[in-house]
Amino acid sequence: MSSFNFQKVRSDFPVLSQTVNGKPLRYMDNAASAQVPNLVIERGSEYLKKEHSNVHRGVHYLSQKATSAYEAAREKVRRFINAGEAKECIFVRGCTEGINLVASGYGRKFINEGDEIVISQMEHHSNIVPWQMIAEERGAKIRVIPMNQAGELILDEYENLLNEKTKMVAFSHISNALGTINPAKEMIETAHKFGIPVCIDGAQAVPHMRVDVRDLDADFYAFSGHKMFGPTGSGVIYGKKEWLEKMDPYQGGGSMIKTVTFEKTTYAGLPEKFEAGTPAIASQIGLGAAIDYLNSIDLDAAFEYEHELLAYATERLGAIEGVKLIGTAREKTSVVSFTVADIHPHDIGTILDQEGIAIRAGHHCAQPVMQFYDVPATARASLAFYNTKEEIDALADSVKKVIEVFS
Amino acid sequence: MSELSELYQEVILDHNKNPRNFREIENADRWADGNNPLCGDQLRVFVDLEGDVVKDVSFVGSGCAISKASASMMTQVLKGKTRAEAEVLFDEFHKMVTGQLDPESEETHLGKLRIFAGVLEFPARVKCASLSWHTVNAALQGEDEVSTE
Numbered sequence: 001m002s003s004f005n006f007q008k009v010r011s012d013f014p015v016l017s018q019t020v021n022g023k024p025l026r027y028m029d030n031a032a033s034a035q036v037p038n039l040v041i042e043r044g045s046e047y048l049k050k051e052h053s054n055v056h057r058g059v060h061y062l063s064q065k066a067t068s069a070y071e072a073a074r075e076k077v078r079r080f081i082n083a084g085e086a087k088e089c090i091f092v093r094g095c096t097e098g099i100n101l102v103a104s105g106y107g108r109k110f111i112n113e114g115d116e117i118v119i120s121q122m123e124h125h126s127n128i129v130p131w132q133m134i135a136e137e138r139g140a141k142i143r144v145i146p147m148n149q150a151g152e153l154i155l156d157e158y159e160n161l162l163n164e165k166t167k168m169v170a171f172s173h174i175s176n177a178l179g180t181i182n183p184a185k186e187m188i189e190t191a192h193k194f195g196i197p198v199c200i201d202g203a204q205a206v207p208h209m210r211v212d213v214r215d216l217d218a219d220f221y222a223f224s225g226h227k228m229f230g231p232t233g234s235g236v237i238y239g240k241k242e243w244l245e246k247m248d249p250y251q252g253g254g255s256m257i258k259t260v261t262f263e264k265t266t267y268a269g270l271p272e273k274f275e276a277g278t279p280a281i282a283s284q285i286g287l288g289a290a291i292d293y294l295n296s297i298d299l300d301a302a303f304e305y306e307h308e309l310l311a312y313a314t315e316r317l318g319a320i321e322g323v324k325l326i327g328t329a330r331e332k333t334s335v336v337s338f339t340v341a342d343i344h345p346h347d348i349g350t351i352l353d354q355e356g357i358a359i360r361a362g363h364h365c366a367q368p369v370m371q372f373y374d375v376p377a378t379a380r381a382s383l384a385f386y387n388t389k390e391e392i393d394a395l396a397d398s399v400k401k402v403i404e405v406f407s
Numbered sequence: 408m409s410e411l412s413e414l415y416q417e418v419i420l421d422h423n424k425n426p427r428n429f430r431e432i433e434n435a436d437r438w439a440d441g442n443n444p445l446c447g448d449q450l451r452v453f454v455d456l457e458g459d460v461v462k463d464v465s466f467v468g469s470g471c472a473i474s475k476a477s478a479s480m481m482t483q484v485l486k487g488k489t490r491a492e493a494e495v496l497f498d499e500f501h502k503m504v505t506g507q508l509d510p511e512s513e514e515t516h517l518g519k520l521r522i523f524a525g526v527l528e529f530p531a532r533v534k535c536a537s538l539s540w541h542t543v544n545a546a547l548q549g550e551d552e553v554s555t556e
Binding site: 347351361405 | 532
């Protein structure tokens with residue numbers, strides 16, 4: 001048993017103390033979006049009350065306050081993922097925008113006709129569609145790393161896909177639909193043997209495991225603030241400056257320029273080059289506060305506790321006749337995807353909601369994963385360090401109730 | 408569970424388990440595909456017309472209990488109706504599940520379809536109940552695809 005004090009942590013998240021449909025809220029949809037602790041709420045409110053102005057523009061007091069808070073958040077991000085320099089951490093709207101930035105900025109420069117982009121079978125649509133769009137634009141081809149029935153990538157086949165035409169490898173650190181932790185470091189090393197850069201979708205990883213972008217040697221690493229207990233509208237694309245400097249901007253506008261005339265514009269340096277227009281200042285400062293929060297709890301114990309929750313949920317749900325777990329990789333985070341006999345996940349979701357239990361039912365923006373397992377959708381409980389075994393008991397009991405209703 | 412039992416009534420559970428007219432119609436006069444990208448519900452509705460009358464109507468596909476039961480009961484109700492009558496039913500059903508018509512207090516042609524009024528309490532499920540109706544409407548209008556997004 002871990003010594004992690006989940007009760008203490010729970011009390012930091014005001015949303016968790018409400019009732020839904022007359023039952024205590026049991027929030028198990030963290031892979032879609034995690035809840036926000038008081039520290040983040042208060043920091044956002046403080047900023048809006050006392051510090052708000054536009055960043056990198058005014059010489060006045062508030063503009064300097066806002067700029068320094070915004071840049072302090074960037075430094076917090078840098079430290080949290082161990083990037084070499086803060087300017088390698090570009091603020092974006094979320095993981096999706098980060099991947100689009102790379103697909104477009106890198107793709108237009110380095111991907112040409114006949115080239116290949118390697119992605120994996122278990123990707124979220126956000127790590128498929130941007131690559132398809134740039135592949136179509138540049139006349140390149142998408143190739144897919146296959147996976148086995150447990151939901152693990154087949155690494156031998158991965159290496160076989162790589163060749164001199166491969167210009168990018170993109171995969172998720174952790175699958176949002178299956179919970180699989182991919183061996184990112186090893187896979188990056190393999191790609192680098194061929195001189196191929198790697199873009200990692202880290203949306204599910206940053207909130208649930210220690211991520212060190214330099215140890216991984218990732219060329220690009222994208223994640224969202226709202227999945228790591230921060231506000232929506234915040235997010236980061238980390239990129240090695242060697243790449244970012246060579247790439248053209250993703251969007252044009254204010255802030256990202258050095259000089260503008262009607263004949264020619266020269267671009268600002270990093271990170272401004274990739275941050276056109278007024279950014280989501282309050283959200284990114286909130287992301288900084290979310291990092292402060294994560295640093296304030298015993299994070300390693302929290303991750304260990306999440307692992308216990310995963311084992312417990314796997315055991316409780318797996319023991320129910322008719323429940324089939326989808327995604328049984330050896331290395332997993334606290335995501336439990338399942339189907340129940342031939343009951344549609346949306347019916348499961350609605351019945352669980354009546355019990356105050358929030359899970360996701362659907363294709364999890366990963367339709368190729370659903371096609372692989374030949375299911376239209378799954379139900380998914382995704383746990384965070386504020387969840388409890390008692391909540392998992394309630395989940396298991398309610399799943400039994402679902403089976404009763406449909407029997 | 409009171410609202411819930413209202414949604415998952417015996418009738419709906421029965422139609423989910425044993426959907427009526429769950430088959431293809433070979434050489435159907437008309438058909439259309441409906442899909443709900445949010446849930447992954449997909450169905451195809453077939454319609455055979457004799458003059459202006461729906462001689463046969465059926466569906467195939469996959470979906471949740473609500474969408475399947477709704478499609479099943481829809482096929483039962485539409486058989487033998489004229490196109491104009493079908494349009495009135497589509498309109499009334501649509502208004503009922505979106506809260507613009509209360510079948511308890513207003514005169515309608517919905518009959519046993521009134522059971523789907525309960526879906527109003529579950530906003531995320533309204534599209535499940537109305538997918539088959541949008542699809543049959545598209546088939547009757549001569550369109551071959553409809554999405555509830």
